[in-house]
Amino acid sequence: MIYEEGCYYHLYNRGCNKELIFQKETDYQKLIQIIKELKINEYLDIYAFSLMPNHYHFFVKQISSKPVTNWIKYVFNRYVKKYNIKYDRKGTLFESKVKVKFIDKLDYLGSITHYIHNNPTSDFLKKYSSLNYLEKDTFVNLDFYNEFFGGIAHYLKQFVEYKKSVDNKKIEDYLFGK
Numbered sequence: 001m002i003y004e005e006g007c008y009y010h011l012y013n014r015g016c017n018k019e020l021i022f023q024k025e026t027d028y029q030k031l032i033q034i035i036k037e038l039k040i041n042e043y044l045d046i047y048a049f050s051l052m053p054n055h056y057h058f059f060v061k062q063i064s065s066k067p068v069t070n071w072i073k074y075v076f077n078r079y080v081k082k083y084n085i086k087y088d089r090k091g092t093l094f095e096s097k098v099k100v101k102f103i104d105k106l107d108y109l110g111s112i113t114h115y116i117h118n119n120p121t122s123d124f125l126k127k128y129s130s131l132n133y134l135e136k137d138t139f140v141n142l143d144f145y146n147e148f149f150g151g152i153a154h155y156l157k158q159f160v161e162y163k164k165s166v167d168n169k170k171i172e173d174y175l176f177g178k
Contacts, residue, residue, distance in 0.1 A: 001100060001102060003062055003067035003068060003069065004062065005062055005063060005064055005065055006061070006062065006063070007061070007062055007102060007103070008059070008060070008061050008062075008102075008103035008106075008109065009059075009060055009061075009062065009068050009100050009101065009102060009103060010057065010058070010059055010100070010101040010103060010112060010116075010175055011057070011058040011059075011060060011068065011069075011072050011098050011099070011100055012055065012056060012057045012058070012098070012099050012101075013055065013056060013076075013094045013095070013096065013097075013098050013099055014054050014055035014056075014094065014095055015054045015055065015093060015094060015095065016092060016093065016094060016095045017095070018054050018095075019054060020053050020054050021053070021054055021055070021056070021083075021093055021094070022051060022052075022053055022128075023087065025124075027083065027086075028051055028127075028128040030079065030082055030083075031051060031075070031079050032128070034075055034078050034079055035075060035139055036139055038071070038074070038075065040071070040139055041063070042064060042066065043062070043063065043064055043066050043068060043070065043071040044060040044061060044062050044063055044064075044068050044071055045060060045061045045063055045141035045143075045144065046058060046059075046060050046130070046139055046140050046141060047059045047060065047061065047113060047130070047140065047141055047144045047145075048112070048113045048116040048117060048130045048140075049116065049129065049130045049140075050116050050117065050119040050120050050125070050128070050129040050130070051125075051128040051129070052119055052120065052125060053125075057115075057116045057119060058072065058116075059103075059112050059113060059116055061141075061144075068100070069097075069098055069100060072098045073097075073098065076093075076094070076098070080092070080093045080094075101174075101175050101176075101177075105174070108171065108174055109148055110148065110149070110158065111170070111171045111174075112171065112175065113155075114158070114159055114162040114163075114171075115171045115172075115175070116129075116130070117129060117130065117131050117159060118159075118162065118163060118166060131159075134152050134155075134156075
């Protein structure tokens with residue numbers, strides 16, 4: 001895949017054999033800490049993410065010539081090293097390299113964001129979703145919500161409507177090529 005500045009991507013992966021990639025709350029916190037420590041704005045804008053027990057999703061826009069995959073590899077290489085030490089394990093944590101979907105249809109931007117935010121089903125998991133970071137001074141790019149949805153309040157209203165009528169088949173077909 002060719003990665004281009006100004007393009008949108010959905011990044012995702014899951015644990016080997018669908019095993020957990022986050023065992024304790026401190027694991028989620030460690031990944032968030034790693035993300036915050038990195039210079040995200042040199043590579044990409046993060047618009048939405050969700051960290052699930054055995055997988056993750058990020059919806060991003062590449063804002064430099066550096067491929068978004070460089071950033072995600074670096075983030076998860078650091079995370080896996082710390083995870084392996086903590087749990088006295090060796091080897092890979094993920095089933096494959098990061099999976100990437102180039103978002104070539106701008107009318108899907110809202111659906112992708114809603115889909116990612118709809119992944120967490122418990123209050124605990126919602127803490128580790130960009131829904132919990134829709135405030136000032138975070139690493140989530142809030143300008144996207146203002147520009148694309150007319151503000152965070154409008155986005156949240158749309159998201160409530162989306163949750164009432166969830167039919168993910170169309171967006172899953174688009175994202176995962178089913």
